[in-house]
Amino acid sequence: MDDFLILDGISKSFGKHKVLDNISLTVKKGEIFSFLGPSGCGKTTLLRICAGFEEPDSGRVILNGVDITKLSPNKRQVNTVFQNYALFPNLSVFENIAFGLRVSGIKESQLNDEVGKFLELIQLTSHAHKKPDKLSGGQKQRVAIARALINKPNVLLLDEPLAALDLKLRQRMLVDLDNIHDEVGITFLYVTHDQSEAMSLSDNIAVINEGKVEQVGTPAQIYEAPRTSFVAAFIGDTNFFEGDVIEVDEPYSKLRVDGFTEVLAYNDKKIKKGDKVHISIRPEKFTLSIEKPDLSEKYNSIKGKVEEIIYLGYHTKYWVRVNEFLVETKRLHDRYMLDEKMITWGDEIWLSWHADYCYRLWQSLKAKLKKRRTSYK
Amino acid sequence: MHNSKPRKNEFLLTLPSMGWLMIFFVIPTLLVIAMAFRNSDPYGGIGDQWTFNTIRDLRNPNYPSIIWRTLWLSVVSTIICIVTAIPASYFISRISKKFQDIILLLIIVPFWINFLIRIFAWKVFLHPEGLFKQILVTLHIAGPDTLLLYRPEAVLVVIVYSYLPFALLPIYAAAEKFDFHLMEAAYDLGANRFQAFLRVYIPGIKMGLLTAIIVVFIPALGSYVIPDIVGGPSSEMIGNKIAQRTFIDRNLPHASALSALLTFAVILPAAIALTRKFFKEKNSRSIGI
Numbered sequence: 001m002d003d004f005l006i007l008d009g010i011s012k013s014f015g016k017h018k019v020l021d022n023i024s025l026t027v028k029k030g031e032i033f034s035f036l037g038p039s040g041c042g043k044t045t046l047l048r049i050c051a052g053f054e055e056p057d058s059g060r061v062i063l064n065g066v067d068i069t070k071l072s073p074n075k076r077q078v079n080t081v082f083q084n085y086a087l088f089p090n091l092s093v094f095e096n097i098a099f100g101l102r103v104s105g106i107k108e109s110q111l112n113d114e115v116g117k118f119l120e121l122i123q124l125t126s127h128a129h130k131k132p133d134k135l136s137g138g139q140k141q142r143v144a145i146a147r148a149l150i151n152k153p154n155v156l157l158l159d160e161p162l163a164a165l166d167l168k169l170r171q172r173m174l175v176d177l178d179n180i181h182d183e184v185g186i187t188f189l190y191v192t193h194d195q196s197e198a199m200s201l202s203d204n205i206a207v208i209n210e211g212k213v214e215q216v217g218t219p220a221q222i223y224e225a226p227r228t229s230f231v232a233a234f235i236g237d238t239n240f241f242e243g244d245v246i247e248v249d250e251p252y253s254k255l256r257v258d259g260f261t262e263v264l265a266y267n268d269k270k271i272k273k274g275d276k277v278h279i280s281i282r283p284e285k286f287t288l289s290i291e292k293p294d295l296s297e298k299y300n301s302i303k304g305k306v307e308e309i310i311y312l313g314y315h316t317k318y319w320v321r322v323n324e325f326l327v328e329t330k331r332l333h334d335r336y337m338l339d340e341k342m343i344t345w346g347d348e349i350w351l352s353w354h355a356d357y358c359y360r361l362w363q364s365l366k367a368k369l370k371k372r373r374t375s376y377k
Numbered sequence: 378m379h380n381s382k383p384r385k386n387e388f389l390l391t392l393p394s395m396g397w398l399m400i401f402f403v404i405p406t407l408l409v410i411a412m413a414f415r416n417s418d419p420y421g422g423i424g425d426q427w428t429f430n431t432i433r434d435l436r437n438p439n440y441p442s443i444i445w446r447t448l449w450l451s452v453v454s455t456i457i458c459i460v461t462a463i464p465a466s467y468f469i470s471r472i473s474k475k476f477q478d479i480i481l482l483l484i485i486v487p488f489w490i491n492f493l494i495r496i497f498a499w500k501v502f503l504h505p506e507g508l509f510k511q512i513l514v515t516l517h518i519a520g521p522d523t524l525l526l527y528r529p530e531a532v533l534v535v536i537v538y539s540y541l542p543f544a545l546l547p548i549y550a551a552a553e554k555f556d557f558h559l560m561e562a563a564y565d566l567g568a569n570r571f572q573a574f575l576r577v578y579i580p581g582i583k584m585g586l587l588t589a590i591i592v593v594f595i596p597a598l599g600s601y602v603i604p605d606i607v608g609g610p611s612s613e614m615i616g617n618k619i620a621q622r623t624f625i626d627r628n629l630p631h632a633s634a635l636s637a638l639l640t641f642a643v644i645l646p647a648a649i650a651l652t653r654k655f656f657k658e659k660n661s662r663s664i665g666i
């Protein structure tokens with residue numbers, strides 16, 4: 001019984017607006033599974049279907065082998081951490097956490113022990129008698145998590161639990177969340193629009209766009225081998241190129257990209273001469289050099305002119321103009337050498353990259369790229 | 378230290394309303410209470426001696442039953458109003474904004490008809506030859522001799538009718554601000570509808586409930602027109618007695634004593650509740666910080 005939570009062909013419309021379109025996913029027991037996608041793509045709706053607040057128009061939700069599609073929320077072994085926490089303002093921290101046990105009618109002494117244990121887990125024992133409005137954002141967050149976890153759900157649903165927190169706190173809570181997950185071993189279903197959050201926390205990610213699943217995979221798979229241009233653009237920055245295959249030499253193929261150079265690209269998917277393909281190259285995969293690099297045969301290189309530089313502390317972004325392409329590249333400052341000649345605006349430099357870093361995308365570039373600027377200008 | 382200045386300014390802002398309350402509420406109330414300690418003069422004026430006799434006269438053997446009736450009518454009508462208004466407000470605040478506005482308008486529309494006329498309409502409605510009575514008789518629910526009018530139950534019905542909107546509006550105002558995500562959170566944590574309603578919704582609209590209780594209970598306690606029109610001599614409330622002492626007996630000190638009694642009946646529980654709350658807050662503050 002590896003597939004613990006199964007979403008099977010879920011569709012949902014509000015009026016004429018189709019919010020979820022035939023979504024099928026499987027979540028393994030004990031993992032952290034993320035729904036990642038831009039605002040309005042239907043993540044919350046999908047989560048609400050899992051929690052039982054919405055009923056799908058078609059499709060099934062199967063938990064631990066049981067079809068729970070029509071089960072009401074209070075009968076599901078699933079608990080939610082809401083986006084705005086939804087703590088009960090009239091109840092203390094203690095009573096908020098105790099709520100689930102109280103409505104289940106558990107003995108008072110047992111309840112005290114249980115709540116005490118969870119207060120300790122979230123390190124808020126000394127705040128037990130405060131009302132939620134006296135807590136900081138991070139503390140509220142932890143109360144919401146404890147309140148959900150105390151019911152020992154099969155799956156914990158988290159709807160953008162960190163969205164309301166500032167960056168520093170978000171990073172700390174991310175570690176806390178991971179620790180809590182290790183401690184309780186419950187399956188987490190985690191909704192976020194923040195790719196770095198999903199990357200750092202998840203065992204598996206489903207990238208969702210306009211109610212459809214674009215790709216499911218581990219964070220590394222999704223980052224390193226995006227299947228669609230949407231995924232490539234949404235997860236991190238990338239450069240897109242469109243080219244014709246002029247030579248195939250498994251597993252590599254040579255592409256002609258108009259206005260660019262001939263590109264040697266890795267390809268495990270069957271393609272033949274004359275095919276039109278789209279590839280993505282991540283900015284950090286480029287090596288920048290002032291002199292023409294001395295390269296082995298699996299490398300590509302091209303000369304361009306630095307048009308824009310953004311210094312970002314631990315790395316710098318350079319946009320390099322090659323004809324009508326503006327290629328985004330990234331360079332880490334692993335060491336700082338005073339005698340090294342700095343690359344500045346207007347410099348002619350060489351870009352080089354290994355053929356393995358060119359990923360072919362399944363979908364055409366015409367799919368809407370909502371998120372970031374790309375090389376296509 | 379630097380807190381004291383804004384405080385002073387705030388106090389200045391409240392001066393006009395404080396002045397208004399002082400002149401038109403506190404002073405008259407004190408005057409009425411003072412009058413209860415005066416004797417009456419035979420011409421309907423106020424005597425010039427301080428005396429406890431007026432207060433002593435309150436031991437009229439008719440009064441206990443009237444006071445009891447006033448209390449139960451007020452309490453029961455308040456309970457009915459609140460219990461009806463809670464689910465109503467819940468449903469009104471859940472429907473679409475457009476229908477909410479329509480329903481609110483429908484609730485308010487009757488207020489454009491004079492209060493007296495509406496009460497008289499009830500009299501017509503419940504009258505022995507009235508429509509409602511006839512229907513009940515045809516349906517064999519009531520006998521032809523059953524009296525619908527001139528009994529405490531009639532007073533109760535009309536008080537509920539008159540004050541229900543006053544209960545509905547503040548409870549609706551609270552319900553409209555209520556975050557219904559909290560109900561979902563309650564369901565999510567395993568509460569059934571009833572538990573969620575009781576443990577989350579009711580505490581969430583607490584302030585609206587308190588306001589509703591006050592705006593129904595206090596006017597109900599002071600009812601005069603309603604028992605006068607639809608109630609008979611057997612359904613009198615304190616308000617009727619006060620009116621009778623004022624207009625017919627022309628014994629203002631006695632009427633004042635009754636009024637003072639009513640005022641204390643209202644103010645005393647409120648004062649106790651407020652002081653208890655004050656001390657509770659003070660305690661929790663000194664512990665909390």
Ligand SMILES: Nc1ncnc2c1ncn2[C@@H]1O[C@H](COP(=O)(O)OP(=O)(O)OP(=O)(O)O)[C@@H](O)[C@H]1O
Nearest residue numbers: 014015019037038039040041042043044045046193
């Ligand atoms: N109850 C509803 N009635 C009508 N439309 C709705 C309802 N709930 C959601 N929608 C619509 O469905 C779409 C998806 O909403 P959803 O809340 O699932 O998005 P989301 O991915 O969670 O976005 P965000 O990241 O902003 O929270 C939106 O266009 C939204 O307007």
Ligand SMILES: [Mg+2]
Nearest residue numbers: 043044045159
């Ligand atoms: Mg959402």
